[in-house]
Amino acid sequence: MDDGALIGGMANAGAVVRRGAVVERPAPPNARAIHAHLQALADNGFDAAPIPLRISPMGREELTFIPGNVALAPYPAWALTETAVRSVGALLRRLHDASADIPLDPSAGWASDLADPQGGTLLCHNDVCVENVIFRDGRAAAVIDFDLAAPGRPVWDVAMAARYWVPMLDPESAAVSGRDQLDTMKRLRVLADGYGLAPQDRVDLPAVIEQATEVARSFVATRVAGGDTTFTLALAEHGGWERWDRIQAWMAAHRDAFARALLA
Template identity: 30%
Template sequence: MTREHVLQEAAHRTVVRVGDTVRRPVQPWTPAVHALLRHLQDVGFTRAPRVRGVDGRGREVLEYLPGESGPAGWAKVVPDAGLTAFARLLRDYHQAVREFRPPPGLLWCTGAGTADEDEPVCHGDFGPWNVVWNGGEPTGLLDFDYARPAPPLHDVAYALEYAAPFRPDTECVRWLGYAGPPDRRRRLELFADAYGLTDTTGLVDAVIAVQLTTRDLVRSLAAQGHQPQADQVRAGLLDALARRAAWSRAHRHLFTR
Protein backbone atom coordinates (compact mmCIF):
# COMPACT_ATOMS: atom_id res chain seq x y z
CA MET A 1 0.00 0.00 0.00
CA THR A 2 1.30 3.47 -0.91
CA ARG A 3 1.98 5.56 2.16
CA GLU A 4 0.04 8.77 2.80
CA HIS A 5 2.06 11.89 3.63
CA VAL A 6 0.09 14.64 5.37
CA LEU A 7 0.44 17.98 3.58
CA GLN A 8 -2.18 19.90 5.55
CA GLU A 9 -4.04 18.86 8.64
CA ALA A 10 -6.92 20.70 10.30
CA ALA A 11 -10.05 19.74 12.14
CA HIS A 12 -12.14 20.35 9.02
CA ARG A 13 -9.75 19.08 6.35
CA THR A 14 -6.79 16.77 5.92
CA VAL A 15 -4.85 16.91 2.68
CA VAL A 16 -2.44 14.09 1.93
CA ARG A 17 0.00 13.11 -0.78
CA VAL A 18 -0.19 9.56 -2.09
CA GLY A 19 2.52 8.89 -4.65
CA ASP A 20 2.10 11.44 -7.42
CA THR A 21 -1.40 12.45 -6.30
CA VAL A 22 -3.01 14.72 -3.70
CA ARG A 23 -6.19 13.63 -1.90
CA ARG A 24 -8.57 16.26 -0.53
CA PRO A 25 -12.12 16.23 0.86
CA VAL A 26 -14.77 17.05 -1.74
CA GLN A 27 -16.91 20.17 -1.52
CA PRO A 28 -20.30 20.99 -3.08
CA TRP A 29 -18.40 22.89 -5.80
CA THR A 30 -15.90 20.09 -6.55
CA PRO A 31 -17.70 19.05 -9.80
CA ALA A 32 -17.46 22.63 -11.07
CA VAL A 33 -13.77 22.86 -10.18
CA HIS A 34 -13.09 19.53 -11.90
CA ALA A 35 -14.82 20.79 -15.06
CA LEU A 36 -12.55 23.85 -14.94
CA LEU A 37 -9.39 21.79 -14.41
CA ARG A 38 -10.28 19.44 -17.25
CA HIS A 39 -10.74 22.45 -19.54
CA LEU A 40 -7.31 23.75 -18.54
CA GLN A 41 -5.80 20.38 -19.39
CA ASP A 42 -7.61 20.31 -22.74
CA VAL A 43 -6.24 23.71 -23.79
CA GLY A 44 -2.70 22.87 -22.75
CA PHE A 45 -2.42 24.91 -19.57
CA THR A 46 0.13 22.74 -17.77
CA ARG A 47 0.38 24.65 -14.51
CA ALA A 48 -2.86 23.38 -12.94
CA PRO A 49 -3.22 19.91 -11.44
CA ARG A 50 -4.92 17.25 -13.52
CA VAL A 51 -8.03 15.59 -12.17
CA ARG A 52 -7.58 11.90 -11.38
CA GLY A 53 -11.11 11.33 -10.05
CA VAL A 54 -12.42 10.37 -6.61
CA ASP A 55 -10.91 7.60 -4.49
CA GLY A 56 -12.62 4.87 -2.49
CA ARG A 57 -12.82 7.13 0.57
CA GLY A 58 -14.71 9.83 -1.32
CA ARG A 59 -11.75 12.19 -1.61
CA GLU A 60 -10.94 14.08 -4.79
CA VAL A 61 -7.71 12.92 -6.40
CA LEU A 62 -5.53 15.52 -8.11
CA GLU A 63 -2.10 15.44 -9.67
CA TYR A 64 0.71 16.41 -7.29
CA LEU A 65 2.71 19.42 -8.51
CA PRO A 66 6.27 19.39 -7.11
CA GLY A 67 7.85 22.57 -5.81
CA GLU A 68 7.46 25.14 -3.05
CA SER A 69 4.04 26.50 -2.11
CA GLY A 70 2.20 27.82 0.93
CA PRO A 71 4.05 30.36 3.14
CA ALA A 72 7.20 30.07 1.01
CA GLY A 73 5.37 31.89 -1.78
CA TRP A 74 5.32 35.25 0.00
CA ALA A 75 9.06 35.85 -0.41
CA LYS A 76 8.94 34.74 -4.06
CA VAL A 77 6.92 37.79 -5.16
CA VAL A 78 9.19 40.33 -3.41
CA PRO A 79 11.83 40.56 -6.20
CA ASP A 80 10.76 42.27 -9.42
CA ALA A 81 11.29 39.06 -11.38
CA GLY A 82 9.02 37.10 -9.06
CA LEU A 83 6.37 39.82 -9.07
CA THR A 84 6.23 39.99 -12.86
CA ALA A 85 6.24 36.19 -13.21
CA PHE A 86 3.33 36.07 -10.74
CA ALA A 87 1.39 38.59 -12.86
CA ARG A 88 2.14 36.70 -16.08
CA LEU A 89 0.91 33.47 -14.56
CA LEU A 90 -2.41 35.17 -13.86
CA ARG A 91 -2.50 36.55 -17.41
CA ASP A 92 -1.81 33.07 -18.81
CA TYR A 93 -4.54 31.54 -16.66
CA HIS A 94 -7.08 34.11 -17.81
CA GLN A 95 -6.16 33.45 -21.43
CA ALA A 96 -6.59 29.71 -20.85
CA VAL A 97 -10.11 30.10 -19.42
CA ARG A 98 -11.27 32.65 -21.98
CA GLU A 99 -13.18 30.02 -23.98
CA PHE A 100 -14.39 27.96 -21.01
CA ARG A 101 -18.16 27.79 -20.78
CA PRO A 102 -19.19 25.73 -17.74
CA PRO A 103 -22.06 23.31 -18.20
CA PRO A 104 -25.29 24.73 -16.70
CA GLY A 105 -26.28 23.76 -13.19
CA LEU A 106 -22.83 23.63 -11.66
CA LEU A 107 -22.44 25.00 -8.14
CA TRP A 108 -19.54 27.33 -7.31
CA CYS A 109 -18.56 28.59 -3.87
CA THR A 110 -20.80 31.60 -4.50
CA GLY A 111 -23.71 29.43 -5.67
CA ALA A 112 -24.97 28.63 -9.14
CA GLY A 113 -23.71 30.75 -11.98
CA THR A 114 -22.69 30.70 -15.61
CA ALA A 115 -19.89 32.54 -17.32
CA ASP A 116 -20.37 34.63 -20.45
CA GLU A 117 -17.85 36.05 -22.88
CA ASP A 118 -17.06 38.98 -20.60
CA GLU A 119 -16.99 36.99 -17.36
CA PRO A 120 -14.66 33.98 -17.32
CA VAL A 121 -14.17 31.69 -14.37
CA CYS A 122 -11.68 33.43 -12.11
CA HIS A 123 -9.35 31.54 -9.81
CA GLY A 124 -10.77 33.49 -6.88
CA ASP A 125 -7.84 32.94 -4.50
CA PHE A 126 -4.84 34.02 -6.54
CA GLY A 127 -2.33 34.61 -3.75
CA PRO A 128 1.40 33.76 -3.57
CA TRP A 129 0.63 30.82 -1.27
CA ASN A 130 -1.45 29.10 -3.96
CA VAL A 131 1.36 29.16 -6.51
CA VAL A 132 3.94 26.37 -6.84
CA TRP A 133 7.42 27.77 -7.26
CA ASN A 134 10.58 26.11 -8.55
CA GLY A 135 13.34 28.55 -7.78
CA GLY A 136 11.96 31.93 -8.85
CA GLU A 137 9.68 30.45 -11.49
CA PRO A 138 5.96 29.85 -10.86
CA THR A 139 5.29 26.38 -12.24
CA GLY A 140 1.91 25.54 -10.74
CA LEU A 141 -1.39 26.99 -9.55
CA LEU A 142 -3.30 25.34 -6.71
CA ASP A 143 -6.54 25.44 -4.73
CA PHE A 144 -9.41 26.39 -7.02
CA ASP A 145 -12.07 26.15 -4.28
CA TYR A 146 -12.91 29.86 -4.65
CA ALA A 147 -13.14 29.70 -8.45
CA ARG A 148 -16.33 31.19 -9.88
CA PRO A 149 -17.55 33.33 -12.78
CA ALA A 150 -16.31 36.88 -12.23
CA PRO A 151 -14.61 39.70 -14.16
CA PRO A 152 -10.84 39.17 -14.63
CA LEU A 153 -10.29 42.38 -12.63
CA HIS A 154 -11.41 40.45 -9.55
CA ASP A 155 -8.34 38.20 -9.73
CA VAL A 156 -6.07 41.14 -10.58
CA ALA A 157 -7.27 43.14 -7.58
CA TYR A 158 -7.13 40.11 -5.28
CA ALA A 159 -3.54 39.41 -6.32
CA LEU A 160 -2.50 43.03 -5.90
CA GLU A 161 -3.68 43.09 -2.30
CA TYR A 162 -0.96 40.57 -1.50
CA ALA A 163 1.66 41.49 -4.12
CA ALA A 164 1.71 45.31 -3.93
CA PRO A 165 1.08 44.72 -0.99
CA PHE A 166 -1.84 46.41 0.77
CA ARG A 167 -0.28 45.87 4.18
CA PRO A 168 1.50 48.06 6.79
CA ASP A 169 5.28 48.43 6.58
CA THR A 170 5.84 46.51 9.81
CA GLU A 171 3.95 43.51 8.46
CA CYS A 172 5.80 43.67 5.14
CA VAL A 173 9.18 43.54 6.86
CA ARG A 174 8.33 41.15 9.70
CA TRP A 175 6.27 38.57 7.83
CA LEU A 176 6.32 39.04 4.07
CA GLY A 177 10.04 39.04 3.29
CA TYR A 178 10.69 42.71 2.47
CA ALA A 179 13.98 44.28 3.53
CA GLY A 180 12.26 47.63 4.04
CA PRO A 181 9.05 49.50 3.21
CA PRO A 182 8.01 48.51 -0.33
CA ASP A 183 7.47 51.01 -3.13
CA ARG A 184 3.83 50.04 -3.47
CA ARG A 185 2.99 52.36 -6.37
CA ARG A 186 5.89 51.04 -8.43
CA ARG A 187 4.98 47.44 -7.61
CA LEU A 188 1.35 47.97 -8.56
CA GLU A 189 2.43 49.48 -11.89
CA LEU A 190 4.95 46.68 -12.50
CA PHE A 191 2.32 44.02 -11.87
CA ALA A 192 -0.22 45.77 -14.10
CA ASP A 193 2.29 46.10 -16.94
CA ALA A 194 3.34 42.45 -16.72
CA TYR A 195 -0.29 41.34 -16.71
CA GLY A 196 -0.99 43.48 -19.77
CA LEU A 197 -2.95 46.43 -18.42
CA THR A 198 -2.27 49.76 -20.09
CA ASP A 199 -3.84 51.87 -17.35
CA THR A 200 -3.80 51.55 -13.56
CA THR A 201 -6.74 53.91 -13.02
CA GLY A 202 -9.25 52.39 -10.63
CA LEU A 203 -7.04 49.54 -9.42
CA VAL A 204 -6.88 50.78 -5.82
CA ASP A 205 -10.67 51.06 -5.67
CA ALA A 206 -10.90 47.57 -7.18
CA VAL A 207 -8.65 46.14 -4.45
CA ILE A 208 -10.77 47.72 -1.72
CA ALA A 209 -13.95 46.42 -3.35
CA VAL A 210 -12.52 42.90 -3.51
CA GLN A 211 -11.46 43.11 0.13
CA LEU A 212 -15.07 43.86 1.06
CA THR A 213 -16.43 41.21 -1.32
CA THR A 214 -14.11 38.64 0.25
CA ARG A 215 -15.43 39.55 3.68
CA ASP A 216 -18.99 39.06 2.46
CA LEU A 217 -18.13 35.67 0.93
CA VAL A 218 -16.45 34.44 4.12
CA ARG A 219 -19.49 35.52 6.13
CA SER A 220 -21.84 33.75 3.71
CA LEU A 221 -19.89 30.49 3.65
CA ALA A 222 -19.60 30.52 7.45
CA ALA A 223 -23.36 31.04 7.80
CA GLN A 224 -23.85 27.94 5.65
CA GLY A 225 -21.60 25.95 7.97
CA HIS A 226 -18.66 25.60 5.59
CA GLN A 227 -15.15 25.19 6.93
CA PRO A 228 -12.67 26.76 7.45
CA GLN A 229 -14.85 29.86 7.20
CA ALA A 230 -17.06 29.00 10.19
CA ASP A 231 -14.03 28.67 12.47
CA GLN A 232 -12.41 31.75 10.92
CA VAL A 233 -15.46 33.89 11.67
CA ARG A 234 -15.54 32.64 15.26
CA ALA A 235 -11.86 33.60 15.54
CA GLY A 236 -12.57 37.18 14.43
CA LEU A 237 -11.60 37.10 10.75
CA LEU A 238 -14.45 39.39 9.67
CA ASP A 239 -13.12 42.17 11.88
CA ALA A 240 -9.61 41.60 10.56
CA LEU A 241 -10.84 41.83 6.95
CA ALA A 242 -12.70 45.05 7.74
CA ARG A 243 -9.50 46.50 9.21
CA ARG A 244 -7.58 45.60 6.05
CA ALA A 245 -10.06 47.47 3.89
CA ALA A 246 -9.93 50.45 6.25
CA TRP A 247 -6.11 50.47 6.03
CA SER A 248 -6.31 50.44 2.24
CA ARG A 249 -8.68 53.41 2.22
CA ALA A 250 -6.50 55.38 4.63
CA HIS A 251 -3.28 54.67 2.70
CA ARG A 252 -4.44 54.84 -0.90
CA HIS A 253 -1.92 57.64 -1.48
CA LEU A 254 0.86 55.03 -1.26
CA PHE A 255 -0.40 53.40 -4.46
CA THR A 256 -1.25 56.35 -6.70
CA ARG A 257 0.53 59.28 -8.30
Protein backbone atom coordinates (compact mmCIF):
# COMPACT_ATOMS: atom_id res chain seq x y z
CA MET A 1 0.00 0.00 0.00
CA ASP A 2 1.02 3.67 -0.33
CA ASP A 3 1.51 6.20 2.44
CA GLY A 4 -0.75 5.80 5.46
CA ALA A 5 -1.45 3.42 8.32
CA LEU A 6 -0.07 -0.12 8.01
CA ILE A 7 -2.53 -2.69 9.29
CA GLY A 8 -1.78 -5.94 11.07
CA GLY A 9 -0.44 -7.06 14.42
CA MET A 10 -1.87 -6.50 17.89
CA ALA A 11 0.51 -4.59 20.16
CA ASN A 12 0.89 -1.58 17.84
CA ALA A 13 -2.37 -1.84 15.91
CA GLY A 14 -3.22 1.47 14.27
CA ALA A 15 0.02 3.15 15.38
CA VAL A 16 2.31 2.19 12.48
CA VAL A 17 2.44 4.42 9.41
CA ARG A 18 4.36 4.52 6.17
CA ARG A 19 5.70 7.70 4.62
CA GLY A 20 7.35 6.81 1.33
CA ALA A 21 10.43 4.71 2.07
CA VAL A 22 10.10 5.21 5.84
CA VAL A 23 8.01 3.35 8.43
CA GLU A 24 7.26 5.20 11.66
CA ARG A 25 6.08 3.33 14.72
CA PRO A 26 6.10 3.51 18.53
CA ALA A 27 9.63 3.02 19.83
CA PRO A 28 10.02 0.23 22.41
CA PRO A 29 11.89 1.10 25.63
CA ASN A 30 15.09 -0.53 24.35
CA ALA A 31 14.84 0.88 20.83
CA ARG A 32 18.47 2.01 20.77
CA ALA A 33 19.71 -1.50 21.52
CA ILE A 34 17.40 -2.98 18.86
CA HIS A 35 18.55 -0.36 16.35
CA ALA A 36 22.18 -1.20 17.08
CA HIS A 37 21.45 -4.87 16.43
CA LEU A 38 19.56 -4.15 13.19
CA GLN A 39 22.42 -2.00 11.97
CA ALA A 40 24.89 -4.76 12.81
CA LEU A 41 22.75 -7.21 10.83
CA ALA A 42 22.88 -4.89 7.84
CA ASP A 43 26.63 -4.49 8.25
CA ASN A 44 26.89 -8.32 8.22
CA GLY A 45 25.13 -8.39 4.84
CA PHE A 46 21.69 -9.41 6.10
CA ASP A 47 19.21 -7.60 3.85
CA ALA A 48 16.00 -9.14 5.19
CA ALA A 49 15.23 -6.81 8.11
CA PRO A 50 14.50 -3.09 8.38
CA ILE A 51 17.41 -0.69 8.68
CA PRO A 52 17.04 1.81 11.55
CA LEU A 53 17.05 5.48 10.64
CA ARG A 54 16.44 7.39 13.86
CA ILE A 55 14.28 7.88 16.94
CA SER A 56 12.22 11.03 16.46
CA PRO A 57 11.86 13.80 19.08
CA MET A 58 8.31 12.45 19.59
CA GLY A 59 9.69 9.11 20.77
CA ARG A 60 8.81 7.18 17.62
CA GLU A 61 11.24 5.04 15.69
CA GLU A 62 11.83 5.35 11.97
CA LEU A 63 12.98 2.41 9.87
CA THR A 64 13.26 1.60 6.19
CA PHE A 65 10.13 0.27 4.50
CA ILE A 66 10.49 -3.24 3.03
CA PRO A 67 8.26 -3.86 -0.01
CA GLY A 68 6.36 -7.11 -0.36
CA ASN A 69 3.23 -8.90 0.82
CA VAL A 70 2.13 -9.54 4.40
CA ALA A 71 -0.55 -12.16 5.06
CA LEU A 72 -3.39 -11.12 7.34
CA ALA A 73 -6.16 -13.34 8.72
CA PRO A 74 -8.02 -15.03 7.18
CA TYR A 75 -4.72 -16.11 5.68
CA PRO A 76 -4.51 -16.37 1.87
CA ALA A 77 -3.60 -19.69 0.26
CA TRP A 78 -0.11 -18.54 -0.74
CA ALA A 79 0.82 -18.05 2.93
CA LEU A 80 -0.22 -21.60 3.86
CA THR A 81 1.83 -23.56 1.33
CA GLU A 82 4.68 -25.85 2.32
CA THR A 83 6.93 -23.66 0.17
CA ALA A 84 6.04 -20.72 2.41
CA VAL A 85 6.76 -22.72 5.57
CA ARG A 86 10.10 -23.96 4.25
CA SER A 87 11.10 -20.43 3.26
CA VAL A 88 10.28 -19.14 6.76
CA GLY A 89 12.63 -21.76 8.21
CA ALA A 90 15.35 -20.74 5.75
CA LEU A 91 14.86 -17.03 6.53
CA LEU A 92 15.08 -17.68 10.28
CA ARG A 93 18.33 -19.61 9.75
CA ARG A 94 19.77 -16.71 7.74
CA LEU A 95 18.80 -14.35 10.56
CA HIS A 96 20.45 -16.55 13.17
CA ASP A 97 23.61 -16.99 11.12
CA ALA A 98 23.91 -13.21 10.64
CA SER A 99 23.25 -12.63 14.37
CA ALA A 100 25.64 -15.27 15.69
CA ASP A 101 28.71 -13.05 16.01
CA ILE A 102 26.93 -9.85 17.10
CA PRO A 103 27.75 -9.25 20.79
CA LEU A 104 24.76 -8.75 23.06
CA ASP A 105 24.60 -6.03 25.69
CA PRO A 106 23.27 -7.73 28.86
CA SER A 107 22.16 -4.35 30.21
CA ALA A 108 20.10 -3.47 27.11
CA GLY A 109 16.76 -4.24 28.74
CA TRP A 110 15.74 -6.92 26.26
CA ALA A 111 12.04 -7.79 26.39
CA SER A 112 11.21 -10.62 28.78
CA ASP A 113 7.66 -11.25 27.50
CA LEU A 114 8.46 -14.16 25.17
CA ALA A 115 12.09 -14.71 26.08
CA ASP A 116 13.66 -18.15 26.36
CA PRO A 117 13.68 -19.05 30.11
CA GLN A 118 17.04 -20.75 29.60
CA GLY A 119 18.57 -17.66 28.03
CA GLY A 120 21.37 -17.82 25.50
CA THR A 121 23.93 -15.86 23.52
CA LEU A 122 21.87 -15.39 20.33
CA LEU A 123 19.33 -12.60 20.00
CA CYS A 124 16.12 -14.49 19.16
CA HIS A 125 13.33 -12.62 17.37
CA ASN A 126 10.67 -14.49 19.42
CA ASP A 127 7.73 -13.30 17.32
CA VAL A 128 8.16 -14.62 13.77
CA CYS A 129 4.38 -14.77 13.39
CA VAL A 130 2.57 -14.66 10.05
CA GLU A 131 2.01 -10.89 10.25
CA ASN A 132 5.72 -10.21 10.87
CA VAL A 133 7.05 -11.86 7.70
CA ILE A 134 7.17 -10.11 4.33
CA PHE A 135 6.77 -12.30 1.26
CA ARG A 136 7.71 -11.96 -2.38
CA ASP A 137 6.63 -14.51 -4.99
CA GLY A 138 5.28 -16.84 -2.31
CA ARG A 139 8.50 -17.01 -0.28
CA ALA A 140 9.58 -15.32 2.94
CA ALA A 141 11.80 -12.37 2.07
CA ALA A 142 12.13 -10.38 5.30
CA VAL A 143 11.17 -10.28 8.97
CA ILE A 144 10.02 -7.18 10.83
CA ASP A 145 9.07 -6.06 14.37
CA PHE A 146 11.95 -6.93 16.70
CA ASP A 147 10.24 -5.46 19.78
CA LEU A 148 10.15 -8.80 21.62
CA ALA A 149 13.70 -9.89 20.75
CA ALA A 150 15.75 -11.33 23.61
CA PRO A 151 18.74 -13.64 24.16
CA GLY A 152 17.94 -17.31 23.80
CA ARG A 153 18.60 -20.62 22.09
CA PRO A 154 18.15 -20.93 18.31
CA VAL A 155 15.75 -23.86 18.83
CA TRP A 156 13.57 -21.54 20.95
CA ASP A 157 13.07 -19.21 18.00
CA VAL A 158 12.25 -22.20 15.77
CA ALA A 159 9.70 -23.35 18.35
CA MET A 160 8.06 -19.93 18.49
CA ALA A 161 7.89 -19.82 14.68
CA ALA A 162 6.40 -23.33 14.58
CA ARG A 163 3.51 -22.25 16.77
CA TYR A 164 2.40 -19.83 14.07
CA TRP A 165 3.50 -21.40 10.80
CA VAL A 166 2.75 -25.10 11.20
CA PRO A 167 0.51 -24.09 13.07
CA MET A 168 0.55 -26.01 16.35
CA LEU A 169 -3.21 -26.29 16.80
CA ASP A 170 -5.37 -29.17 17.96
CA PRO A 171 -7.89 -30.37 15.33
CA GLU A 172 -10.82 -28.41 16.80
CA SER A 173 -8.86 -25.15 16.92
CA ALA A 174 -7.48 -25.75 13.43
CA ALA A 175 -11.00 -26.29 12.08
CA VAL A 176 -12.25 -23.06 13.63
CA SER A 177 -9.39 -21.17 11.98
CA GLY A 178 -9.97 -22.84 8.61
CA ARG A 179 -6.62 -24.64 8.65
CA ASP A 180 -7.73 -28.18 9.49
CA GLN A 181 -6.69 -29.39 6.02
CA LEU A 182 -3.01 -28.82 6.78
CA ASP A 183 -0.71 -31.77 7.58
CA THR A 184 0.75 -30.73 10.94
CA MET A 185 3.38 -33.46 11.18
CA LYS A 186 4.69 -32.84 7.68
CA ARG A 187 4.71 -29.06 8.02
CA LEU A 188 6.68 -29.20 11.26
CA ARG A 189 9.30 -31.29 9.49
CA VAL A 190 9.27 -28.92 6.48
CA LEU A 191 9.94 -25.95 8.79
CA ALA A 192 12.81 -27.82 10.47
CA ASP A 193 14.22 -28.86 7.08
CA GLY A 194 14.05 -25.28 5.80
CA TYR A 195 15.97 -24.14 8.86
CA GLY A 196 18.44 -27.03 8.67
CA LEU A 197 17.72 -28.03 12.26
CA ALA A 198 20.29 -30.37 13.79
CA PRO A 199 19.24 -33.90 14.87
CA GLN A 200 19.41 -33.26 18.63
CA ASP A 201 17.40 -30.05 18.25
CA ARG A 202 14.77 -32.06 16.33
CA VAL A 203 14.51 -34.42 19.28
CA ASP A 204 14.15 -31.47 21.65
CA LEU A 205 11.84 -29.32 19.51
CA PRO A 206 8.42 -30.77 20.52
CA ALA A 207 9.09 -30.18 24.23
CA VAL A 208 10.50 -26.71 23.50
CA ILE A 209 7.32 -25.86 21.57
CA GLU A 210 5.30 -26.85 24.63
CA GLN A 211 7.51 -24.65 26.79
CA ALA A 212 7.16 -21.75 24.34
CA THR A 213 3.39 -22.18 24.34
CA GLU A 214 3.32 -21.92 28.13
CA VAL A 215 5.40 -18.73 27.97
CA ALA A 216 3.08 -17.32 25.29
CA ARG A 217 0.07 -18.14 27.44
CA SER A 218 1.61 -16.29 30.39
CA PHE A 219 2.27 -13.33 28.11
CA VAL A 220 -1.41 -13.20 27.10
CA ALA A 221 -2.54 -13.66 30.71
CA THR A 222 -0.38 -10.74 31.82
CA ARG A 223 -1.81 -8.49 29.10
CA VAL A 224 -5.38 -9.49 29.94
CA ALA A 225 -4.83 -8.99 33.69
CA GLY A 226 -3.43 -5.55 32.91
CA GLY A 227 -6.64 -4.55 31.14
CA ASP A 228 -5.31 -4.67 27.57
CA THR A 229 -8.56 -4.68 25.58
CA THR A 230 -6.92 -5.91 22.37
CA PHE A 231 -5.72 -9.12 24.00
CA THR A 232 -8.87 -9.49 26.09
CA LEU A 233 -11.10 -9.36 23.00
CA ALA A 234 -8.81 -11.67 21.03
CA LEU A 235 -8.84 -14.22 23.86
CA ALA A 236 -12.63 -14.20 23.97
CA GLU A 237 -12.99 -14.41 20.19
CA HIS A 238 -10.64 -17.39 19.93
CA GLY A 239 -12.17 -19.66 22.55
CA GLY A 240 -10.76 -18.37 25.82
CA TRP A 241 -8.53 -20.37 28.12
CA GLU A 242 -10.32 -23.59 27.17
CA ARG A 243 -8.68 -23.34 23.75
CA TRP A 244 -5.24 -22.93 25.33
CA ASP A 245 -5.91 -25.95 27.57
CA ARG A 246 -6.95 -28.02 24.56
CA ILE A 247 -3.93 -27.05 22.47
CA GLN A 248 -1.48 -27.74 25.29
CA ALA A 249 -3.02 -31.14 26.08
CA TRP A 250 -2.95 -32.08 22.39
CA MET A 251 0.73 -31.14 22.02
CA ALA A 252 1.73 -33.12 25.11
CA ALA A 253 -0.19 -36.18 23.87
CA HIS A 254 1.55 -36.04 20.47
CA ARG A 255 5.07 -35.15 21.63
CA ASP A 256 6.60 -38.48 20.59
CA ALA A 257 4.78 -38.48 17.24
CA PHE A 258 6.16 -35.02 16.47
CA ALA A 259 9.68 -36.19 17.31
CA ARG A 260 9.31 -39.18 14.97
CA ALA A 261 8.03 -36.94 12.18
CA LEU A 262 10.94 -34.55 12.64
CA LEU A 263 13.47 -37.39 12.38
CA ALA A 264 11.76 -39.24 9.50
